[in-house]
Amino acid sequence: MRLWIGAGLLILGALLFVDRLVPSANVPHLIAMWWPIVLVLFGVGGLIRLASHRPALLVPLAMTILGGALALRTTGVVPSSMDRFILPLLACMAGAGFLGFAAANRRKAADSPVAGRMTSIAESRKISWPHHERSLAQLVSVLSGCAVELPKPDGLKEARLEITAFGSAVDVVVPQGWRIEMSSRNILGRSRNRLSTVETDPSKPILIVESLVIGSGVTLIRP
Structure with a gap:
């Protein structure tokens, strides 16, 4: 955890330096656009660590999917006109995932x-x-x-x-x-x-x- 905190502070400090020295870089806009990548990195790290424990992959996998979806929106790949479909889609995906995982877990219990x-x-x-x-x-x-x-x-x-x-x-x-x-x-x-x-x-x-x-x-x- 200390490693993550230290790396985060170093990156934040570097971005602040860039913002002060090169105002045209528009660092706040870049952060607002690319921050979901942090969720993707956490998810990928968890997946690598837990590759041998399949049932424990649920949370890192969810973080990876969520971060990737948010990155597509904040970078403009997915147009703003699709915003009204995001919440229903996430609700349906979450419900289907929970039901499928629970059913699979019940079959394997015995x-x-x-x-x-x-x-x-x-x-x-x-x-x-x-x-x-x-x-x-x-x-x-x-x-x-x-x-x-x-x-x-x-x-x-x-x-x-x-x-x-x-x-x-x-x-x-x-x-x-x-x-x-x-x-x-x-x-x-x-x-x-x-x-x-x-x-x-x-x-x-x-x-x-x-x-x-x-x-x-x-x-x-x-x-």
């Missing part, structure tokens, strides 16, 4: 007893973790509030949770006895480990949490 794909869109959900020796779960949360409750680690060896959160709050409820390994990519959001005690015994089962957080919060807490 494929494996130790792997699950969960989707939460504009809702509040409490999710109970499946009790198996080795488990993998992938959660996509969009404009939602989710609580993922893990079982006590009796008889378990490893659990892995991959989270993509966009405009959401996700709490991972972790009982005593789990070792934690947490990594996160934060874009205008944050991930926090708020567990009061940390398990260091290497013989204990491990919980691996990987997250892409966009305007959201992911928090590990105790029951």
